[in-house]
Amino acid sequence: MPEPAIQATSVVKWFGEGEAKTQALRDVSIDAYFGEMLYIVGPSGSGKTTLLSVLSGILRPDGGSVTVEGADIWKLSSDKLADFRLHKIGFVFQDYHLFPRLTTAENVAIPLILKRKDWGEAIVEATKYLEIVGLKNRADLPPVKLSGGEQQRVAIARAIVGQPDILIMDEPTASLDGDTGHAIVSFVKQNVLNDKRCILIVTHDSRIYELATRILKMEDGRLTAIEKGGSA
Amino acid sequence: MNGILKLAYKLLVNDKAKFTALLVGITFAVFLMIQMLAMFAGVLNRASATVFNLGASMWIMDPAVQTVANTIGMPDYVLDAARSIQGVSYAVPVYSGGALVKLSDGTYQSVTVVGLDDTSLFGRPQLLQGKIEDIYGENGFIVIKDPEFPKLGNPSVGTEFQLNDHRGVIVGIGTVTSSGLFGVPTLYTTYNRALQYIPNPRFTISYVLVEPKSPADVSNIKREVQALGYMALTKDEFVSKITSFYEFQTGIGMNILIMTIMSFVVGLSISGQTFYTFVLENLEKFGALKAMGTKSRELIVMILFQASFTALTGYGLGIGLCALMITLARLRLPDYAAIITYWNLGLAFVMVVIIAGISSYFGVRKVLRIEPFDIFRG
Numbered sequence: 228m229p230e231p232a233i234q235a236t237s238v239v240k241w242f243g244e245g246e247a248k249t250q251a252l253r254d255v256s257i258d259a260y261f262g263e264m265l266y267i268v269g270p271s272g273s274g275k276t277t278l279l280s281v282l283s284g285i286l287r288p289d290g291g292s293v294t295v296e297g298a299d300i301w302k303l304s305s306d307k308l309a310d311f312r313l314h315k316i317g318f319v320f321q322d323y324h325l326f327p328r329l330t331t332a333e334n335v336a337i338p339l340i341l342k343r344k345d346w347g348e349a350i351v352e353a354t355k356y357l358e359i360v361g362l363k364n365r366a367d368l369p370p371v372k373l374s375g376g377e378q379q380r381v382a383i384a385r386a387i388v389g390q391p392d393i394l395i396m397d398e399p400t401a402s403l404d405g406d407t408g409h410a411i412v413s414f415v416k417q418n419v420l421n422d423k424r425c426i427l428i429v430t431h432d433s434r435i436y437e438l439a440t441r442i443l444k445m446e447d448g449r450l451t452a453i454e455k456g457g458s459a
Numbered sequence: 460m461n462g463i464l465k466l467a468y469k470l471l472v473n474d475k476a477k478f479t480a481l482l483v484g485i486t487f488a489v490f491l492m493i494q495m496l497a498m499f500a501g502v503l504n505r506a507s508a509t510v511f512n513l514g515a516s517m518w519i520m521d522p523a524v525q526t527v528a529n530t531i532g533m534p535d536y537v538l539d540a541a542r543s544i545q546g547v548s549y550a551v552p553v554y555s556g557g558a559l560v561k562l563s564d565g566t567y568q569s570v571t572v573v574g575l576d577d578t579s580l581f582g583r584p585q586l587l588q589g590k591i592e593d594i595y596g597e598n599g600f601i602v603i604k605d606p607e608f609p610k611l612g613n614p615s616v617g618t619e620f621q622l623n624d625h626r627g628v629i630v631g632i633g634t635v636t637s638s639g640l641f642g643v644p645t646l647y648t649t650y651n652r653a654l655q656y657i658p659n660p661r662f663t664i665s666y667v668l669v670e671p672k673s674p675a676d677v678s679n680i681k682r683e684v685q686a687l688g689y690m691a692l693t694k695d696e697f698v699s700k701i702t703s704f705y706e707f708q709t710g711i712g713m714n715i716l717i718m719t720i721m722s723f724v725v726g727l728s729i730s731g732q733t734f735y736t737f738v739l740e741n742l743e744k745f746g747a748l749k750a751m752g753t754k755s756r757e758l759i760v761m762i763l764f765q766a767s768f769t770a771l772t773g774y775g776l777g778i779g780l781c782a783l784m785i786t787l788a789r790l791r792l793p794d795y796a797a798i799i800t801y802w803n804l805g806l807a808f809v810m811v812v813i814i815a816g817i818s819s820y821f822g823v824r825k826v827l828r829i830e831p832f833d834i835f836r837g
Contacts, residue, residue, distance in 0.1 A: 328469065328470055344462065
């Protein structure tokens, strides 16, 4: 059995107050392992994005614990938690959240700059990662000049440039057509996933289920099933 | 931290429309603030021109005098009494008054006549042409070459004019530190000739200029003069009195203050709103940075840097624009009074810092409230 990257135990999360109070996560426990591409799937409102946020140190749970590489992340101070996200987690947001006023290379270099790397060195490093995602010739363009698929690849390059142990992808195919979406996730699986990295993907897109190692199904804040993916 | 500041800089300046709007707002606010303050400083400086130009350490005057131009004649015994006060090194009379001269072409021109002590010529101007001793010659006057000089027809040494049907001759052309406020040329002559040429009331001494033997004697001189029923002020006190008069008793100060506050409010409104909009438009990006591991204090530093950079750039441009406007104005109006002082620059700087502080305060509040989870939730 490979080493667990993430261990979540009895995670509970509530939103709202009074009568509007709703439970988004109900006693969710999961393990995610290095070397696997783990999907979290389910209908809208099932709590998958909330779970992803709790696991990645973005949203504090109301109960339970989340251990990443042996450390309970929700016992860290806010500064340590920010450092944890900076050094351990790479994010690919659904809407990419690329900075339109920066060049593609500058966008990719942001995690390195946040890690206090020299600007020039960070751009050189970012350009190498743009080469990995096949966009080296777009390094000096602003993201708005790129197609949706290219922007997604830029977001992936930005997420992995800091060499995080865990890659979080939120609906990576939502803004892409079927072929492009499949190609992007295939690319990630072939080029980004390795036995020292764990990839968590939240998705609705059943066309990419075949690429998953495991699939966690959620409904109404509960984990309802764990299935082996197509590549398991 | 340099990389984060460079990131903040690029996010700011690469948004050219917003950055331009921010700069224009702050530049014009600074321009208006400094222009208002420069005009006021210019007026105050000109209002005290005679005090600066004559250069006496102490001035004895009637207590009712408000400005150096509004003289009230004092009897001769005040001069004698001043000379007898312990601690006075020397004391000389000076005359300052307005007159009308008739130029060679038959036109009339108002002038200020300064009559210097016949013996010492204390407070005499620096001469550009002519010899100072010629002032003792028959009908001798020295004209000051300042922006008002052309109003006398650009006279040269030897030019003649009439003053109350007395013949006057320009025997020298001089220069002084500061031009007067009222836009009239200045003629220097001896005290006695000034009294002779210009009709005067019973008491003729405008001021007694005093040099104390030491700074410690100033208080005693003041006390002795006060006992005579007159007032002795140091040079700085007299300038301060004149400044207070223009600030609080003429309406000029209040009007300038209102205009300066309005400029500040306009600058704050434009810059504050534009900067807040800039932050709002980038809010999701700040949230994304937060999710990626940027600490709150780093985001605060980024926003403060952006606000400060914009404010300081606008401050520099505003000063430059103001200096340019004053220079251009002086090409057409040589007597344009505005001057930029360090005090003006300091006050405008404080106001710009306040604008930057308030603008960034609301942006910082907004950015600190954004939760990275909101980015995920979309």
